Amino acid sequence: MVTNVSTTTKKSKRTFGGLVNNPVLEDYSLRYAPSSFRKWSEYAVAMAALGGIAYMADQAIGGSLAIQFGFANAFWGILTAALIIFLTGIPIAYYSAKYNVDVDLLTRGAGFGYMGSTITSVIYASFTFIFFALEGSVMSQAMYVFFGVPLPIAYVLSSLIIIPLVVFGMTLLSVLQKWTQPIWISLLIIPVVAVLVKDPSSISTWTSFAGKSPSGSGFNPLLYGTAAGIALSLIAQIGEQADYLRFMPAAKKGKKWIWLLAVMAAGPGWVLLGASKQLMGSFFASLAVSHGTKIADANQPVHMYIAAFHYVFSSPVVALTVAAFFIFLSQIKINVTNAYSGSLSWSNFFSRITHKHPGRVVYIFFNVGIALALMEGNMFSVLGTILGFYSNVAVAWIGAVVADLVINKPILKISPSYLEFKRAHLYNFNPVGFGSMVIASIISVAAFFGAFGPYGSAFSAFIALIVAFILSPIIAILTKGKYYIARTPHYHAGTHHDVVVCSSCGFEYEKDDMACCPHHEGAICSLCCSLDSDCHDICKTVGAIGNIPVKCS
Numbered sequence: 001m002v003t004n005v006s007t008t009t010k011k012s013k014r015t016f017g018g019l020v021n022n023p024v025l026e027d028y029s030l031r032y033a034p035s036s037f038r039k040w041s042e043y044a045v046a047m048a049a050l051g052g053i054a055y056m057a058d059q060a061i062g063g064s065l066a067i068q069f070g071f072a073n074a075f076w077g078i079l080t081a082a083l084i085i086f087l088t089g090i091p092i093a094y095y096s097a098k099y100n101v102d103v104d105l106l107t108r109g110a111g112f113g114y115m116g117s118t119i120t121s122v123i124y125a126s127f128t129f130i131f132f133a134l135e136g137s138v139m140s141q142a143m144y145v146f147f148g149v150p151l152p153i154a155y156v157l158s159s160l161i162i163i164p165l166v167v168f169g170m171t172l173l174s175v176l177q178k179w180t181q182p183i184w185i186s187l188l189i190i191p192v193v194a195v196l197v198k199d200p201s202s203i204s205t206w207t208s209f210a211g212k213s214p215s216g217s218g219f220n221p222l223l224y225g226t227a228a229g230i231a232l233s234l235i236a237q238i239g240e241q242a243d244y245l246r247f248m249p250a251a252k253k254g255k256k257w258i259w260l261l262a263v264m265a266a267g268p269g270w271v272l273l274g275a276s277k278q279l280m281g282s283f284f285a286s287l288a289v290s291h292g293t294k295i296a297d298a299n300q301p302v303h304m305y306i307a308a309f310h311y312v313f314s315s316p317v318v319a320l321t322v323a324a325f326f327i328f329l330s331q332i333k334i335n336v337t338n339a340y341s342g343s344l345s346w347s348n349f350f351s352r353i354t355h356k357h358p359g360r361v362v363y364i365f366f367n368v369g370i371a372l373a374l375m376e377g378n379m380f381s382v383l384g385t386i387l388g389f390y391s392n393v394a395v396a397w398i399g400a401v402v403a404d405l406v407i408n409k410p411i412l413k414i415s416p417s418y419l420e421f422k423r424a425h426l427y428n429f430n431p432v433g434f435g436s437m438v439i440a441s442i443i444s445v446a447a448f449f450g451a452f453g454p455y456g457s458a459f460s461a462f463i464a465l466i467v468a469f470i471l472s473p474i475i476a477i478l479t480k481g482k483y484y485i486a487r488t489p490h491y492h493a494g495t496h497h498d499v500v501v502c503s504s505c506g507f508e509y510e511k512d513d514m515a516c517c518p519h520h521e522g523a524i525c526s527l528c529c530s531l532d533s534d535c536h537d538i539c540k541t542v543g544a545i546g547n548i549p550v551k552c553s
Helices: 042-054 057-099 103-112 118-147 151-160 169-198 202-207 221-245 256-266 270-290 301-309 316-354 360-376 379-408 431-448 453-458 460-479 526-531
Strands: 499-501 508-510 514-517 522-525
Touching (some): 042 169, 042 221, 042 256, 042 270, 042 316, 057 103, 057 118, 057 221, 057 270, 057 301, 103 118, 103 316, 103 379, 103 431, 118 151, 118 221, 118 301, 118 360, 118 379, 118 431, 169 202, 169 270, 169 301, 202 270, 221 256, 221 270, 221 316, 221 379, 221 453, 221 460, 270 301, 301 316, 316 526, 379 431, 379 460, 431 453, 431 460, 499 522, 514 526
Antiparallel strands (some): 499 508, 514 522
């Protein structure tokens, strides 16, 4: 309970609109996900998280890499990127599931500070609308090929279809992903098996595929590095996995292995399927070209699967129909995740900048609108350039976060052992994570544009990862961890789940989501704390708590 011992005038209660007060719509977008809301099983959460891996971007990227760099460079680039993504995804998935926070809140407590993580919200939001645009482009290409819908109109339809499915958040998405997953997996595997059985020579066609590569189908270190860098743009996908993992139930006594298995499968495990699909994309691109598709169009999944499903069905009409259904199903499954995760990230960003929160649902329209503009601008035609540039910043961000989670916390013990995400307990900027990311981004982007020669350009994403990972513990040691915690938390993540009344809005929340607020003279929930523009962070002023008679319990 909260005891208010102040004699000052009682402040008016904060009120929220219907979109924020409805937990089904809001999905605790700016908060810790409470135990009372986490009613799904480990299996249900894992299936919902993996359902978002249905996207065709993997096939499009794999096909583009094979066409641009040839088989060997694409193959080894994809595998290298997958290994890095898997290893960096392990700690992020674990901490997100253990402390029930999304990647934005996790970043705050992993060395970035309250406002320092604002820029990473934009990085993450950029990932969601870039890939929404990519996936929407794939769906639109299918609409054009199968139904003759002009692309500008198809882009609009591909966007509008998604919005109603995302409004109800995890409640609807978990059902959608669960029931469509078996169908999707079957349609993913069947054409591959059919091609291999009916045309074994397709393997040699694939391994000898040169595309437009200057090195043909052979290996070239510069082209390999560039290919791996483009594939590494998918490193931010772990953020979308974390958006589901935060709803993971607490590990049951004696059955923690089930919890760990679900977390690893739904977290870093996504890349095992993702890398397989990229290789599948490079394989199908070579297959499409061998069937007469123009090499410029062979990276489009619609052409890949038209060629592949002809090996499954003797009837061209049936093959086209099933290919269309598979593409539409895949794009819906992933773009609901892109739109959902984007709404979470924009909510975090604007709440910190404007101190207002109209509701997660509002930002669905904002995120989809940006993606639609990219589609209308034909971003698919410059896919490699966009992803190559983006990967530098995304990799720097993830590298800094992972370094804090695996070095600064457990080894150096400079970073707090728990994840602190509340404004009341954090400095606005922590140079450990934020500084590492900014420096690594600047260096790697400069390398990407040729400042350090051709090898620096080709391996710029690797430079971003190494610099961020090394700088984080160095800065932590130099600053002696001073900028992690602004004041001793009264409640912190991992506190037992008793509910406390927020002195600002009057609603009950679990202690993990609460802070002790001298301005409101009692406990305050993390969202009210974020939105308050009148307190001027007096809780973090030296001696403030001692000067104001307030007791939180």
